[in-house]
Structure formats: C-alpha cells, structure tokens
Amino acid sequence: xxxxxxxxxxxxxxxxxxxxxxxxxxxxxxxxxxxxxxxxxxxxxxxxxxxxxxxxxxxxxxxxxxxxxxxxxxxxxxxxxxxxxxxxxxxxxxxxxxxxxxxxxxxxxxx
Amino acid sequence: xxxxxxxxxxxxxxxxxxxxxxxxxxxxxxxxxxxxxxxxxxxxxxxxxxxxxxxxxxxxxxxxxxxxxxxxxxxxxxxxxxxxxxxxxxxxxxxxxxxxxxxxxxxxxxxxxxxx
Numbered sequence: 502x503x504x505x506x507x508x509x510x511x512x513x514x515x516x517x518x519x520x521x522x523x524x525x526x527x528x529x530x531x532x533x534x535x536x537x538x539x540x541x542x543x544x545x546x547x548x549x550x551x552x553x554x555x556x557x558x559x560x561x562x563x564x565x566x567x568x569x570x571x572x573x574x575x576x577x578x579x580x581x582x583x584x585x586x587x588x589x590x591x592x593x594x595x596x597x598x599x600x601x602x603x604x605x606x607x608x609x610x611x612x
Numbered sequence: 613x614x615x616x617x618x619x620x621x622x623x624x625x626x627x628x629x630x631x632x633x634x635x636x637x638x639x640x641x642x643x644x645x646x647x648x649x650x651x652x653x654x655x656x657x658x659x660x661x662x663x664x665x666x667x668x669x670x671x672x673x674x675x676x677x678x679x680x681x682x683x684x685x686x687x688x689x690x691x692x693x694x695x696x697x698x699x700x701x702x703x704x705x706x707x708x709x710x711x712x713x714x715x716x717x718x719x720x721x722x723x724x725x726x727x728x
Contacts, residue, residue, distance in 0.1 A: 505654070533715045535716070537719075543721075544615075544703075544719050544720060544721040544722060545655075545703070545719040546719075547716060547718075550716055552715075591654050591655075593654075595715040598660075598667070598668070599657055599660075599668065600645075600657065600715070600717055601654075601657075602654030602655050602656070603654050604652070604653050604654050605652075605653070605654050
C-alpha cells in the first residue's frame with residue numbers, strides 16, 4: 502500500500518541544536534511534497550513545498566528540505582532550532598489527486 | 613486574505629448522538645476537503661469536493677458520516693450516530709481554483725470532537 506513514513510515519533514533537543522526529520526514515501530510517478538507544522542493550539546501551517554525544479558527547497562523560519570527521488574525521501578532540516586520551534590511536524594505527499602500525511606513528529610526544544 | 617473558517621471549535625457529545633461541523637473555505641477556492649485527525653496520527657482524508665460535486669468519498673464511513681456543499685462554498689460534515697472511535701479533530705481545507713501544478717491546501721483550525 503502507498504504510504505508516508507516519518508521516522509521519529511518524538512524528538513527532544515536543546516536550543517541551537519540542529520534538527521533533521523526523516524520522511525519517506527512509497528508512491529510512484531509524479532508527486533508534490535509538503536511539510537506542515539502545527540504549533541501548540543494552532544492549526545496546520547505550510548512550512549515548505551516541492552513541486553519541481555531545485556530539489557533543495559527553502560521554507561519559512563529557516564527550514565529547508567531536500568527531495569531525493571532515488572530514495573523516495575523528503576527530509577526536513579534546520580541548522581539551529583529555537584524554543585519556538587516546539588511543534589508537531591507532518592510530511593505530506595500529493596499523488597493521484599490525494600494528499601496523504603505521515604503520522605507526525607513531535608519536536609520539543611528545551612531552552 | 614481570510615483563512616479557512618470552521619465551527620464549532622470544540623464539541624462534546626455522548627455516543628449515538630448526532631453532530632454537525634461547518635466549514636467556510638477561502639474565497640474563490642473551488643476544492644474543499646474534510647479530514648479526520650485521530651490523536652497521534654496524521655490527518656486522513658474523508659471527502660473531497662470540487663465546487664458542489666463530490667470528487668472522492670472513498671474513505672468516508674457512509675453508514676454514519678455525510679457531507680454536503682450545496683452552493684459550492686460552505687460545507688457541513690455530519691455524524692449520525694456518533695461512536696466513541698469518532699473522537700478526533702475534524703479539519704477542513706481548501707485549494708485554489710485552476711492553479712495548475714500548485715496543490716497546496718490551506719487548513720482551518722479544526723473542530724475537536726469528544727464522544728463520551
């Protein structure tokens with residue numbers, strides 16, 4: 502079955518540490534890729550998206566993601582996290598007119 | 613531009629009762645989606661509308677869930693009768709019209725349903 506896998510359920514790190522969240526998908530063909538973030542008490546917001554072109558995508562708040570087609574991956578990175586990055590992060594894949602989400606990764610940044 | 617609006621934000625009901633959720637998408641967005649997000653999981657698509665027509669309702673439990681978008685703008689999602697496992701956040705999202713290649717969806721704040 503087609504799926505979106507996020508490798509970590511919960512990540513805890515200190516401010517200024519680097520963050521990398523893994524995302525793999527099993528869809529073939531053309532895909533659009535997204536990372537959404539949900540801050541505590543807020544709704545889902547788009548961090549960044551990949552449709553085509555440069556596989557290294559830059560988003561808001563210093564986040565970036567790299568699309569590696571051969572590995573079916575779209576990992577999210579941030580070189581130096583802040584306490585305000587505490588949130589839940591969702592990888593999503595648009596394929597065959599549907600948006601499918603991973604289970605999410607909760608990121609806790611300690612001050 | 614105004615975002616996707618949803619109401620109510622919270623709802624608590626007992627099992628076997630009915631409940632309805634409302635969504636107003638971003639103006640001009642022809643495509644509207646309802647998702648169910650169970651605690652600890654990512655959102656799961658329930659139904660997709662294009663204007664007032666259903667595009668995909670393959671994952672909607674039609675014995676108890678129904679949705680409509682009569683005038684191609686607002687939408688309602690109903691559960692009747694509710695079960696304990698329906699406790700979740702129900703998200704509404706919309707997508708721009710005719711934006712070829714741009715499949716970004718904009719999400720509302722969701723309705724948190726608790727079934728006791």
